[in-house]
Amino acid sequence: MKARLVAVGERAPAWVAQGFAEYQKRLSHWLPLELVEVEPGVRGKGRDTARAMSDEGARVLAALPKNAFVVALDGRGKPHSSEQLAVRLEHWRGRGQDLAFLVGGPEGHAPEVIARADETWSLGPLTLPHMLVRLVLAEQVYRAAALLANHPYHRA
Numbered sequence: 711m712k713a714r715l716v717a718v719g720e721r722a723p724a725w726v727a728q729g730f731a732e733y734q735k736r737l738s739h740w741l742p743l744e745l746v747e748v749e750p751g752v753r754g755k756g757r758d759t760a761r762a763m764s765d766e767g768a769r770v771l772a773a774l775p776k777n778a779f780v781v782a783l784d785g786r787g788k789p790h791s792s793e794q795l796a797v798r799l800e801h802w803r804g805r806g807q808d809l810a811f812l813v814g815g816p817e818g819h820a821p822e823v824i825a826r827a828d829e830t831w832s833l834g835p836l837t838l839p840h841m842l843v844r845l846v847l848a849e850q851v852y853r854a855a856a857l858l859a860n861h862p863y864h865r866a
Contacts, residue, residue, distance in 0.1 A: 711802075715844060718750050719815070719840055721747075726845050729849075740855040740858075745844070751763060751765040762817075767819065768822075779807045779810070784827075784832060787831045793857065799851065
């Protein structure tokens with residue numbers, strides 16, 4: 711089983727890229743995690759935001775692995791504690807499908823992306839910079855995998 715993080719936005723700041731790479735490396739033997747960056751839709755004065763979201767959505771959907779179980783990060787999704795996320799990860803592994811985590815653009819996901827998602831997951835009520843979400847996601851997935859492996863990383 712492999713996982714792919716499909717994220718709208720390009721060129722993460724060095725500190726995000728380094729942090730993500732660290733958790734990606736740690737996860738490699740439990741759940742290989744690949745990052746796919748998707749070009750954001752064009753925004754600005756006189757631009758149609760709905761069109762930008764739709765363009766992003768099409769690119770996100772095109773980047774999904776075939777037959778993947780899709781988890782969209784969305785503020786309206788279900789929040790999980792780290793322990794609950796470990797239970798979800800165990801469930802996802804049991805399905806025998808690759809996983810795809812989706813991070814949208816500034817306005818969130820296009821409706822067609824939410825419609826394709828098998829689950830939505832909220833990191834909580836805070837609004838986080840989308841680049842930071844990549845790092846938080848990688849760390850929390852690592853923490854969940856460590857919990858399942860009885861690794862001492864997670865100490866409640």
